Amino acid sequence: MTPAQIDTALWDLGRATGVISLALLTAVVALGIVTRSGRPLPGLPRFAVSVVHRAASLLAVTFLGVHIITLTLDPQSQLRWIDSIIPFGSRFRPLWVGLGAAAFDLIVALIVTSLLRHRVGRRIWRAIHWTAYAMWPFAMLHTVGSGTDARAPWMVWFLIGCGVTAFVAFGWRISDRFIDYAERVAGTRIPSAFTRADRTVTVGQLTGMRGQR
Amino acid sequence: MIAAEDRFKTAAAATPLIGGSTAAQLSLDAHLAEHGSLPTLSARDVVQFAKWAGLTGHGGAGFPLWRKLDAVARSRGRAVVVGNGAEGEPASGKDQWLLTHRPHLVLDGLQLAAQAVGGSDVFLYANELLPLRQLSRVIAERDRAQMDSRSVEVVAAPDAFISGEESSVVSHLSGAVALPRFKQPPVFERGVRGRPTLVSNVETLAHLALIARHGPDWFRRRGTSEQPGTMLFTVTGAVANPGVVEAPHGARLADVIDLAGGATSRLQAVLIGGYHGAWLSPDVAARARVSAADLAPVGASPGAGVVVALGEHACGLMESSRVLGYLAREAAGQCGPCLNGLPRIAELSHALVTRAANPAAVAELHRVAGLIERRGACHHPDGSVRFLRSALRVFCAELELHHRGRCSRTTDDAVLPTPRRSVRDLPRTGS
Amino acid sequence: MSPKSTKTGPSARRTGPTLAIDWTACDGRGLCAELLPELIKRDDWGFPLIADDAVPAHLLAFAERAVDVCPTLALRLGR
Numbered sequence: 107m108t109p110a111q112i113d114t115a116l117w118d119l120g121r122a123t124g125v126i127s128l129a130l131l132t133a134v135v136a137l138g139i140v141t142r143s144g145r146p147l148p149g150l151p152r153f154a155v156s157v158v159h160r161a162a163s164l165l166a167v168t169f170l171g172v173h174i175i176t177l178t179l180d181p182q183s184q185l186r187w188i189d190s191i192i193p194f195g196s197r198f199r200p201l202w203v204g205l206g207a208a209a210f211d212l213i214v215a216l217i218v219t220s221l222l223r224h225r226v227g228r229r230i231w232r233a234i235h236w237t238a239y240a241m242w243p244f245a246m247l248h249t250v251g252s253g254t255d256a257r258a259p260w261m262v263w264f265l266i267g268c269g270v271t272a273f274v275a276f277g278w279r280i281s282d283r284f285i286d287y288a289e290r291v292a293g294t295r296i297p298s299a300f301t302r303a304d305r306t307v308t309v310g311q312l313t314g315m316r317g318q319r
Numbered sequence: 320m321i322a323a324e325d326r327f328k329t330a331a332a333a334t335p336l337i338g339g340s341t342a343a344q345l346s347l348d349a350h351l352a353e354h355g356s357l358p359t360l361s362a363r364d365v366v367q368f369a370k371w372a373g374l375t376g377h378g379g380a381g382f383p384l385w386r387k388l389d390a391v392a393r394s395r396g397r398a399v400v401v402g403n404g405a406e407g408e409p410a411s412g413k414d415q416w417l418l419t420h421r422p423h424l425v426l427d428g429l430q431l432a433a434q435a436v437g438g439s440d441v442f443l444y445a446n447e448l449l450p451l452r453q454l455s456r457v458i459a460e461r462d463r464a465q466m467d468s469r470s471v472e473v474v475a476a477p478d479a480f481i482s483g484e485e486s487s488v489v490s491h492l493s494g495a496v497a498l499p500r501f502k503q504p505p506v507f508e509r510g511v512r513g514r515p516t517l518v519s520n521v522e523t524l525a526h527l528a529l530i531a532r533h534g535p536d537w538f539r540r541r542g543t544s545e546q547p548g549t550m551l552f553t554v555t556g557a558v559a560n561p562g563v564v565e566a567p568h569g570a571r572l573a574d575v576i577d578l579a580g581g582a583t584s585r586l587q588a589v590l591i592g593g594y595h596g597a598w599l600s601p602d603v604a605a606r607a608r609v610s611a612a613d614l615a616p617v618g619a620s621p622g623a624g625v626v627v628a629l630g631e632h633a634c635g636l637m638e639s640s641r642v643l644g645y646l647a648r649e650a651a652g653q654c655g656p657c658l659n660g661l662p663r664i665a666e667l668s669h670a671l672v673t674r675a676a677n678p679a680a681v682a683e684l685h686r687v688a689g690l691i692e693r694r695g696a697c698h699h700p701d702g703s704v705r706f707l708r709s710a711l712r713v714f715c716a717e718l719e720l721h722h723r724g725r726c727s728r729t730t731d732d733a734v735l736p737t738p739r740r741s742v743r744d745l746p747r748t749g750s
Numbered sequence: 751m752s753p754k755s756t757k758t759g760p761s762a763r764r765t766g767p768t769l770a771i772d773w774t775a776c777d778g779r780g781l782c783a784e785l786l787p788e789l790i791k792r793d794d795w796g797f798p799l800i801a802d803d804a805v806p807a808h809l810l811a812f813a814e815r816a817v818d819v820c821p822t823l824a825l826r827l828g829r
Contacts, residue, residue, distance in 0.1 A: 144777070156821065
């Protein structure tokens with residue numbers, strides 16, 4: 107291959123893996139929301155939903171890695187290695203590429219804390235995982251703003267597809283009966299006979315000791 | 320003929336904590352006049368004394384103190400020592416009595432325990448309804464007299480049933496809410512703010528203070544060989560002088576009730592061990608002795624010394640059902656089986672009281688009880704189940720009466736206190 | 751008195767791996783019961799019922815997966 111052909115190949119690969127990454131990230135977020143709800147999917151018991159969510163996220167970060175590497179190696183992109191980690195410093199469309207870097211930073215944090223979940227503890231893991239709700243919009247905006255195919259019809263449909271999926275998932279997430287197991291975690295109601303005021307003496311009254319109940 | 324003074328001395332000898340009089344000993348002078356000064360003991364001495372004396376915990380679990388001291392002393396890190404005076408049990412008043420009448424004994428014991436484990440931070444975790452400022456003044460007087468090697472911080476414990484549970488104490492002192500936590504790692508390894516922690520009931524500490532002065536042999540002169548020494552009982556219900564009394568481990572329950580003036584009517588049952596304890600039928604109660612070994616065969620234990628005598632005017636089933644409702648209210652709300660099971664148990668017990676009791680309801684009660692046992696972060700479900708089972712056993716005749724729409728109750732007065740505070744109202748100080 | 755604290759002390763009476771549940775974390779979602787039905791059933795309200803917490807050797811791999819997949823890190827394996 108000629109240098110020019112290699113350049114084009116890198117560029118094509120970079121764009122393709124970018125598109126695939128966004129598709130996978132959208133699926134990951136949707137599956138993550140299903141996992142959070144505590145519900146199974148047809149053909150997928152709850153543990154399987156969780157496992158597929160994790161597998162998809164590792165796949166996504168793999169494609170993301172190729173996306174970053176190919177585009178950085180491509181001389182025409184004017185991208186430095188640092189631009190994928192520190193956002194908003196690139197020559198080419200700093201804002202939109204920067205959003206991609208921000209999303210990538212969050213993804214690294216998400217993956218690392220998830221792989222080390224048992225070490226890191228529930229609270230830290232949950233705090234970082236909440237940032238997934240920022241990560242996806244960053245990834246989406248990055249694709250819209252820095253992707254050079256943004257005007258092509260197939261791309262528009264693709265972006266609409268990802269957007270609708272995420273929108274529906276987010277909407278479900280904040281809806282009322284989202285959590286499948288909410289009732290059991292809230293507990294059984296105590297019968298009102300026990301929550302009404304009743305005449306009861308205190309041990310203080312019984313024993314003549316002041317001060318306590 | 321025993322002279323009046325000798326009678327006091329004999330009484331004092333038999334009841335070392337209460338002593339010759341029930342008056343409060345708040346001033347340092349009064350305390351030192353009564354008990355003498357606290358000898359200086361090395362860390363090893365304290366543990367040995369506790370071991371030879373066979374001192375067990377007075378918070379309900381009865382665990383040997385020396386083992387706890389040893390475990391904390393061996394753990395890495397600067398130890399924290401906590402005197403537990405939360406006394407969340409509504410029918411118990413002994414810790415409250417100790418902190419308002421014999422605070423110096425408790426504080427002496429706290430210093431000894433801190434010495435034993437090399438603890439640097441010492442807390443007195445006392446029920447918020449107690450006169451805490453008075454406690455602070457007592458501590459201040461000791462500070463002025465330079466009695467204590469470590470300063471003691473008084474912390475208000477929320478007045479809730481589970482506030483005194485060991486991991487609740489640790490949780491509260493670590494800045495979180497006073498609710499139980501997962502037991503691993505154990506608090507003697509990682510407790511308050513991750514440091515090895517000793518949590519000891521205030522009565523245990525008071526006994527330790529006396530053992531340090533009089534020696535382990537003196538302690539062993541009373542009580543049984545497995546549980547030496549005396550313990551405090553809170554006796555209420557159908558007795559002439561309800562209050563806090565002291566008797567040796569292994570004493571006859573009937574004698575303990577006599578110390579509180581004796582029963583004022585025929586007794587239907589006696590509750591021993593509090594709301595996580597068990598009811599005893601009158602004939603069992605008449606023969607019973609208050610020690611872990613003697614009560615285990617009848618499904619009970621002395622617990623923290625709560626004794627409630629149920630007279631003939633009350634209804635044991637109603638009292639028990641009300642307590643079960645209280646126990647459901649007082650659940651921390653963290654663990655599914657307890658949070659769902661206890662209200663269901665309360666509901667079923669209420670049905671037994673108010674509607675026609677039927678065998679299916681009783682069977683269901685037993686089934687749910689078995690379902691929640693030992694499935695929680697603390698022993699709240701276990702204790703509640705024990706209480707329930709004893710009630711179903713002892714009040715089966717009453718159950719029959721209710722089945723026929725009648726009840727033996729002839730008074731509206733409640734016997735067992737069930738305060739309204741819910742632990743779910745506890746302010747969360749940040750987790 | 752208030753609920754007894756767990757008795758402190760070292761003695762491990764069991765040899766081999768055992769399951770434990772941090773009940774304050776468990777939401778009863780049931781992923782563990784899906785992966786380890788031989789050992790874990792669910793009660794009236796969906797919370798895990800473990801009849802015997804000792805894990806036999808042939809189920810150890812599944813127990814480890816169940817611990818890994820628990821969404822609230824409630825299931826623990828002690829060795």
